[in-house]
Amino acid sequence: MTTSRFTTLAGPAIAEIEVQRSRFLCELTPVGAGDDDASEVAARAVVEAARKQHWDARHHCSAFVLGPQRQVRRSNDDGEPSGTAGAPMLEALVASGLSDVVAVVTRWFGGTLLGAGGLVRAYGDVVRAALAEARVVTYERRLVVAADVAIADVGRVENALRAAGRHVEGVDYAQGAASGTARLVLAVTEADRAALESELASLTGGSADLDECGQRWVALADQPG
DSSP, X not given: OOOOEEEEESSOEEEEEEETTEEEEEEEEEOSTTOTTOOHHHHHHHHHHHHHHTTTOSEEEEEEEESTTXXXXXXXXXXXXXXXXXXXXXXXXXXHTOOSEEEEEEEEOOSSOOHHHHHXXXXXXXXXXXXXXXXXXXXXXXXXXXXEXXXXXXXXXXXXXXXXXXXXXXXXXXXXXXXXXXXXXXXXXXXXXXXXXXXXXXXXXXXXXXXXXXXXXXXXXXXXX
C-alpha cells in the first residue's frame, strides 16, 4: 500500500468575499472520500450543480484534487482570463494538503474590471477563506479482518477490544448462528495485526482466528481545518 493516509473535507464549506462590488462565492465539496478511483465525473457534476443553482452569475470557476495520492488535479477559468481563476484556486487546494475535494467559485460581476492580479488574489483568497471554515477528516488504509467468537463471549470480547481502542466494524450474528458463533469484524493496520491477534487470543483462550477480508479506507476522528 503506497499511501496509508490522506485527508479530505468532513463536509461542505462555504465562504464569500466582495471585491469592488464583485461577489465571489466559494463552495467546497468532498467527493469520493475513501474511493481509490474518485471520479472526475462526480467532481464535474458538483460544478454543474453550482452552475444551475447560481444561474444568474457570469462565471463558475473550478478546481479539484482527487485520489489518495492527489494524482488528479484539474482547474477551469470558465471565461475569466487564462490563469487568473482556476490556477490560483488549484494552488490553494494543493497547499491545503487535502484530496477528494472540489472548489467552485461563483462570481457575480460588479461592474469594475479587477485586472489579472486582482482576479488571481480574489479567487485564491476566497478558496483559502472557505478552507479556513472547513472541518477535515483523515482516512487511513486498513485491513478488514474477522473472527468467529462464541455468541456467549462476543459481547465481552467486543467491549474489551473497543476499550483498547480497536476499530470494531460490527458483529454479524447470522454468519455463524448454526455453530453458536458470531462474526466480529474489525479494521486494523498491517503493522498492528499481530498485536490484535495476540489480544484476541488472550480474550478467547485462543479459540478465535483472524481471517483477512480485504482492505478499505477508515475515517478517523475529524478535526478543524
